Amino acid sequence: MADLPVPVSLLKTEVSAQWETGNVVAPTFIEVNVSAQSLRYDLNVKDALLFRAGTPSITEEPIGNRWEFVNRIYNVELELSTQVSRQRLYNMVQEVRRICYARRHSMTNFQRIQFEGFNELTQEQANIWVGTVSIQLVNNAVQASTS
Numbered sequence: 001m002a003d004l005p006v007p008v009s010l011l012k013t014e015v016s017a018q019w020e021t022g023n024v025v026a027p028t029f030i031e032v033n034v035s036a037q038s039l040r041y042d043l044n045v046k047d048a049l050l051f052r053a054g055t056p057s058i059t060e061e062p063i064g065n066r067w068e069f070v071n072r073i074y075n076v077e078l079e080l081s082t083q084v085s086r087q088r089l090y091n092m093v094q095e096v097r098r099i100c101y102a103r104r105h106s107m108t109n110f111q112r113i114q115f116e117g118f119n120e121l122t123q124e125q126a127n128i129w130v131g132t133v134s135i136q137l138v139n140n141a142v143q144a145s146t147s
Helices: 007-018 086-102
Strands: 028-031 048-063 069-082 112-121 129-143
Touching: 007 028, 007 048, 007 069, 007 086, 007 129, 048 129, 069 086, 086 112, 086 129
Parallel strands: 028 048
Antiparallel strands: 048 069, 069 129, 112 129
8 A cells, every 4th residue: 555645744845945035034944743742942043834734634525426536635734933023924924825836736746735824823922923824735536545
């Protein structure tokens, strides 16, 4: 049986490789593997871009009556953090959006990258701007796993 792709790792590799530092300073790219674990990063050194599995991580919708093929969607959330300014946060979102549109059909394991949306989060700390970007990695009409 073939391995399922790991969307968080693959998207992190894609975004970090395609980041244009001329548009906005590259943040620290971090893959989060345990949500309950407290995570520490120093925003005095660099902005942070965290990659984690979305909810639900994978959805499948069968096609037709025979269920031989499915539409499979992998959800990934990116958490962007900066202490520079709200404008820097929005510039980081714009860079992620640019990468998604420029590379929408370029990932090997997925047919399409979709920028789904951005949600600015209100934090209790002063002068720290945080937001979450939702991205879907889509494979349509792929063989359903039967073995």
